[in-house]
Amino acid sequence: MKTPKLEVDIGGLLLRNPIMPASGAFGPEMDRAFDFNQLGAIVPKSITMEERPGNKTPRVCETTAGMINSIGIQSKGVKHFMKCIIPYYAQFNPPLISSLSASSIDEFAELAEIIAESEAVRALELNISCPNLKGNGxxxxMDADLTYTLVKKVRSVTDKPIISKLTPNVTSIQEIAIAAEEAGSNSLNVANTLLAMAIDPETRRPKIGNVMGGLSGPAVKPVIVRLIYQVAQVAKIPIIGCGGVVNGEDAIEMILAGATAVQVGTASFIEPTAMVNIIAEIEKYMERHQIESIERLRGQVIID
Known part of the structure; x- marks a missing residue:
């Protein structure tokens, strides 16, 4: 058969393949491990308006089949991002998706408007899982009305594709997904990390300086697959699966559940070439099953 077709469209943004990094799990130093041009898209660490030092240490701890992190959106601010980070990633072919984090709806809109001025930035990923300082944290x-208002505000200042990064720490992720779609989001990222905590029995102290943090890694994948499937039942826009993917089979599982593209995070800390390995494994899977286009796999889980 012909070489499998891996191209996907995530709400107006065409990718050569469905694999990209999760925000916060990718940096320029990784170019020593593989060619960034092999990726479907490039997603740097979330950017904030002003410089932020991040949370107190320790910020990371290992758990069974995963890790908890509480970095705190450490950032050098939007000026540094525009001057240094965007020009660096602009030299590569995959579209650059900028992840945004802010403490208020107005700040999200202001930040989006600034970054959208760059032609190199092809889409904006809104990290709406971050705390709202005006909403008691x-x-x-976590709130459908806030989600709608935030996405609608950002939509009013830019016509670039918007990706809403949803949180799994809700009772009904479908309600949030619908709000983001109705407000103008072009695609949905399902999902951010699961709120978690670990305690050292010897010291009786939390293993994370901020007490709680986000759980990622293989342990969360079954939860994320379930969330993707649930969101796919109600959303008409593309879904980007994110959480616990370490190999091609994991990525295929998310696509079968309804994802169009897949982000890879924790796996890259263990194996820097994880993303390109996953792309190759997806191709081998498609060749083995004689599937010409990856689009023919999306949402094709068989439920009797």
């Missing part, structure tokens, strides 16, 4: 993405 409640994450924007």
């Amino acid at each position: 409640l994450a924007f993405g």
Whole structure:
């Protein structure tokens, strides 16, 4: 058969293949491990308006089949991002997706407007899982009305594709997904990390300086697959699966559940070439099953 077709469209943004990094799990130093041009898209660490030092240490701890992190959106600010980060990634072929984090709806819109001025930035990923400082610390993405208002505000300042990164820490992710879609989101990222905590029995102290953090890695994949499947039942826009993918089979599982593309995070800390390995494994799977286009796999889980 012909070489499998891996191209996908995530709401107006065409990717050569469905694999990209998760924000916060990718950096320029990884270019020593593989050619960035092999990726479907490039997603740098979330950017904030002002410089942020991040949370107190320790920020990371290992858990069974995963890790908890509480970095705190450490950032050098949007000026540094525009001057240094965008020009670096602009030299590569895959579209650059900028991940945004802010403490208010107005700040999200202001940040989006600034970054959208760059032609090199092809889409904006809104990290609506971050706390709303005017809402008693409640994450924007935990409330359907806040989600709608935030995405609608950002939609009013840019015509670039918007990806809403949803949180799994909700009762009904479908309700949030519908709100983001109706407000103008072009695709949905399902999902951010699961809120978690670990305690050292010897010291009786939390293993994370911020007490709680986000659980990622293989342990969360079954939860994310379930969330993708649920969101796919109600959303008409593309889904980007994110959480626990370490190999091609994991990525295929998310695509069968309804994802169009897949982000890879924790796996890259263990194996820097994880993403390109996953792309190759997807191709081998498609060749083995004689599937010409990856689009023919999306949402094709068989449920009797």
